[in-house]
Amino acid sequence: EVQLVESGGGLVQAGGSLTLSCVTSGFTFDDYVIGWSRQAPGKEREGISCFSGTDGSAYYASAVKDRFTISSDNAKNTVYLRMSNLKPEDTAVYYCAVGRWCSGAIINDLQRWGQGTLVTVSS
Numbered sequence: 371e372v373q374l375v376e377s378g379g380g381l382v383q384a385g386g387s388l389t390l391s392c393v394t395s396g397f398t399f400d401d402y403v404i405g406w407s408r409q410a411p412g413k414e415r416e417g418i419s420c421f422s423g424t425d426g427s428a429y430y431a432s433a434v435k436d437r438f439t440i441s442s443d444n445a446k447n448t449v450y451l452r453m454s455n456l457k458p459e460d461t462a463v464y465y466c467a468v469g470r471w472c473s474g475a476i477i478n479d480l481q482r483w484g485q486g487t488l489v490t491v492s493s
């Protein structure tokens with residue numbers, strides 16, 4: 371069974387940094403893509419990053435490009451999202467997800483979501 375557990379959310383001031391972690395189990399990185407989405411209050415969930423462990427390709431939404439970095443530690447079955455220069459509009463619940471392929475920052479053929487971790491950016 372695929373399982374994803376996010377952590378690392380919290381309160382941070384604008385301009386600050388935060389790193390989210392997603393510990394995974396039940397699947398092999400090489401067979402799937404993994405990434406992050408977020409849902410701000412009152413808004414739809416949006417894909418912000420997708421990573422392919424097969425070739426190391428990483429994709430980002432324009433809203434986070436050059437500020438967020440996705441990476442993986444295959445030995446720890448963990449995916450990270452390093453967020454820097456955070457803005458109040460980055461406030462959202464962040465979800466880790468696994469799927470079959472990336473369409474840019476969008477994860478397709480979703481297999482599983484995590485439970486989410488809240489990031490709040492104060493101005």
